[in-house]
Amino acid sequence: MAETEQVTCKCMACGHEYTDTWSKDEDKERTCPIPECRSNSIRVMRQKGKKE
Numbered sequence: 001m002a003e004t005e006q007v008t009c010k011c012m013a014c015g016h017e018y019t020d021t022w023s024k025d026e027d028k029e030r031t032c033p034i035p036e037c038r039s040n041s042i043r044v045m046r047q048k049g050k051k052e
């Protein structure tokens with residue numbers, strides 16, 4: 001069963017931060033949602049409160 005959680009994603013190119021979902025079964029490629037940026041240098045910051 002796929003479990004997803006909310007994560008904060010930050011674009012390393014323009015600095016934009018946004019919330020996305022993360023699943024340990026799915027390592028999807030992320031791109032910056034800013035149309036002029038579209039960088040794939042996205043850093044995922046998992047939120048606290050959950051242990052592996």
Ligand SMILES: [Zn+2]
Nearest residue numbers: 011014032037
């Ligand atoms: Zn960006």
